[in-house]
Amino acid sequence: MIAVQPPPSNPDPLSVPANAPEHCPGTESELAGKVDACAGCPNQEVCASGQARGPDPALPFVRERMSTVKRKILVLSGKGGVGKSTFTAQLGWAFAADEDLQTGIMDVDICGPSIPTILGIASEQVHSSSSGWSPVYVQDNLGVMSVGFMLPSSRDAVMWRGPKKNGLISQFLKDVDWGTLDYLLVDTPPGTSDEHLSIVSYLKESGIDGAVVITTPQEVALQDVRREIDFCRKVGIKVLGLVENMSGFVCPNCKNESQIFKPSTGGGRRLAEDMGVEFLGSVPLDPRIGKSADYGISFLDEYPDSPASTAYLDIIDKIKDILGD
Structure with missing residues (x-):
């Protein structure tokens, strides 16, 4: 298990620190600061007093x-293994690609x-300064932040409960010196x-511009996507x-195509119609996509003639149109 220390900027005595006890009940719990796991935590007194249950x-x-x-976009999937990252x-x-x-x-x-590996920067580390954590840059205009940069090795498991995950996400948002961005893409885990x-x-006060939901054609993936779309509607995400x-x-x-995952119930297009959401497009399975991800190179740059590249670019153009960019 790893311990992530906060950078020197914006110290916050009420938030759950990344090195909180493994069984921390969380600041919202009535047991906050009162259970054995809280012993020795620097926030124990303020949690027990109830002060931490106010606005974050x-x-x-x-x-x-x-x-x-300018733009904050979530990338979601109902289940793992659908190519979301x-x-x-x-x-x-x-x-x-636009400089x-x-x-x-x-x-x-x-x-x-998995983002550090896919982008070819898995061996990089995060650096901190007086302005906070600095993202790791793939190129001058593409910065990345991931817990993967903080692990001693790619084999180390991260075994954290909710409060510690919450604390790290808070740090990524308030302590990372992103600078001025046109787009911030948030790669999320499967599910809700x-x-x-x-x-x-x-991000509720800063605003989320919307979510892109990824699926594969088979019904077992589509079932989880229905829940993902329902989640977005319940929390007010477009x-x-x-x-x-x-x-x-x-x-x-x-360059011929054949179906691997046959859409037994109509696939993503039918689901989009049923759920009343935009169908952005279909991306065919090109084995070179996996190879590009393993080697940390851009599939779009390496294989521009692939039908998958054409599909990616068409989808990206649709996203820009929907956002009005």
């Missing part, structure tokens, strides 16, 4: 940091941080759990649209 004191700092971020990386590279745009990717998949609730809570990933296999030689 991190919110003003988050609002200040996010004031220089790979899509986030391609979206980041596509935005950053006049500044793009950031925040990886809040705390237990499975602590990380999703935390990011929505912290669904920018649905992307169907791995919708067919593209032969790198002959």
Whole structure:
């Protein structure tokens, strides 16, 4: 298990620190500061007094940091393995292809941080200064923040309960010196759990421009996507649209497509119609996408002639149109 120390900026005595006890009940609990796990925690006294159950004191700092971020987009999936992080990386590279745009990717998949590997920066580390943590830069206009940069090795497991995850997401938002960004892409874990609730809570005042939901064609993935869209509606996040990933296999030689995951119930397009959301497009399965992710290179740059690249770029253009950019 790792211990992440906060940077020197914006100290906040009421927030749950990243090195809180493993069984911390959380500041919202009536047991906060009163159970055995709280012994020795620097926040024990203030938690026990009930002061920590007021408005989260991190919110003003988050609002200040996010004031220089034009667009905030969540990338969601109902289940794992549908290519959500790979899509986030391609979206980041596509935005950053315009040298006049500044793009950031925040990886809040705390237990499975794959963004550093996909972007080819897994060996990098986070540095701190008087202005906070500095993102790791893939290129001059594409910065990244992930817990993966803080692990001693890629084999180390992150075994954190909700309050510690919440504390790290808070730090990513209020203590990272993102600077001025045109787009901040937030790569989330599968499902609707602590990380999703935390990011929505912290960004509710700054505003979330919308969410892109990723699925694959088979019904087992679509079931979870229905829940994901329902989550967005319940917490007030606009669904920018649905992307169907791995919708067919593209032969790198002959360029012909064949179905791998046959859509038994109509696939992503039918689901989008049923749920009343925009269908952004289908991305065929090109084996070179996985290869690009393993080697940390941009698939769009390396294989511009692939039907998958064309599909990615069409989807990205639709997202920009929906946002009015």
